[in-house]
Amino acid sequence: MHHELKLASASPRRSALLQLTGLSAEILNSNIDEILDEGEVPQAFARRLALQKARKAVENPGHQGLIIGADTIVLDGDRVLGKPRDAEHAEQMLLNLRGRNHTVITAIAILDTKTGREFVDHCETEVPMRNYSQKEIRTYIATGDPLDKAGAYAIQHVDFQPVEVEDMAGCFANVMGLPLCHLSRQLRKLHVNPKNDIVKQCKQYTNYNCQVHVSILNSTL
Numbered sequence: 001m002h003h004e005l006k007l008a009s010a011s012p013r014r015s016a017l018l019q020l021t022g023l024s025a026e027i028l029n030s031n032i033d034e035i036l037d038e039g040e041v042p043q044a045f046a047r048r049l050a051l052q053k054a055r056k057a058v059e060n061p062g063h064q065g066l067i068i069g070a071d072t073i074v075l076d077g078d079r080v081l082g083k084p085r086d087a088e089h090a091e092q093m094l095l096n097l098r099g100r101n102h103t104v105i106t107a108i109a110i111l112d113t114k115t116g117r118e119f120v121d122h123c124e125t126e127v128p129m130r131n132y133s134q135k136e137i138r139t140y141i142a143t144g145d146p147l148d149k150a151g152a153y154a155i156q157h158v159d160f161q162p163v164e165v166e167d168m169a170g171c172f173a174n175v176m177g178l179p180l181c182h183l184s185r186q187l188r189k190l191h192v193n194p195k196n197d198i199v200k201q202c203k204q205y206t207n208y209n210c211q212v213h214v215s216i217l218n219s220t221l
Contacts (some may be wrong), residue, residue, distance in 0.1 A: 005192075008057035009177075013071055013154075017178040020205055022195030028054045030057040030069065034082065042200055046073050046107035047120050052112040054118075065109040067191060072177045074151030081151045087141050090152040092141075094162070097151065099103065099131040104151070107214040110186050119186045123179035125170030127155070129162055135159065156206070165208060171216075172208040181216040182190030 005023055007014060008030035012194045018025055030053040036045050051178050055067030074081040076097060084090035107122040140160040146152035153162045155175040165172070180198045187193070 002211065004061055006065055006067050008053045010069055011070075011177055013156075013180040014178050014213075015206075017173055017176060017180060017202075018041060018068075019164075020180060020196060020199055022186070022203040023192070025068070026126055028057045028060075028067075030054070031055070034058055034071070034183060036080055038099045042075050042105055043074060043122055043124075045080065045109075046105045047122055050107040050109040050116060050122075051111075051120055054093040058111060058113055064113045066192065067113065067189075068183070069109040069111070070106060070178055072106040072150055072174075073102065075105060076096050077102075083150055084147060085154045090141050090146045091134075092139055093136045093152040094132075094146070095134070097129045097162075098137075099154070101126055101128050102151070103127065104185075106174045106177055106182075108179065108183050108186065109188065110183075112190060114127045119188075119189060121182045122187050123171050123174040123182045123216075125168070125174045127170075127175055128167045130164045132160070132162060169211060171212055172206045172210065173202055175204075179216075181213050185217060185219060185221065208218070 005025035006028050007018055007186045008028045010029050015027055032052045034049055049071035050069040054067045057067050080178050084093055104125050104127055105122055110119045145154055155163045173180050180202055184194055184198055
């Protein structure tokens with residue numbers, strides 16, 4: 001069965017991860033207000049935003065098919081970290097995260113415009129940060145890379161390498177912004193399967209020996 005996929009995200013990282021599935025998708029911009037509601041727990045916040053992004057994309061009558069929305073948040077204790085306001089804010093974020101663990105949550109939502117059905121899932125990864133120096137932080141900030149990222153860092157940045165990846169046990173792709181196994185188990189509810197071996201592709205792309213893919217893909221959530 002043919003399904004037209006659309007990704008409601010301008011993130012090049014999400015687009016690159018989605019390409020690993022072998023499924024083609026049109027990229028859509030879907031801007032929404034990302035404001036945490038009073039009393040809203042982080043998981044519900046991420047799931048709501050992912051679904052809102054998918055719904056926003058559907059407002060254009062030409063956008064039909066399976067619309068994928070995604071949202072990633074960084075949780076430091078009970079504080080939700082968004083994108084830094086400026087370089088100074090990015091530096092403070094990275095100083096606060098240095099040498100500690102925090103949690104990254106990515107929610108994905110799939111909206112089937114033909115039936116109106118909606119599927120929402122989320123993934124959580126505990127991320128151990130290394131004890132990088134303040135000089136490293138400033139060198140990284142000078143690249144401009146952290147300014148469009150929640151938590152002010154990219155796990156995949158080859159020069160900064162802020163994460164103690166060998167001590168991480170969860171999903172690497174989740175920290176990048178699109179947990180492929182969670183996406184796959186939702187797509188299969190719509191009889192859509194990746195054309196590629198996503199486990200193999202993801203391991204090669206991230207150079208990370210994932211230990212959680214079996215439990216995720218075998219789940220019927």
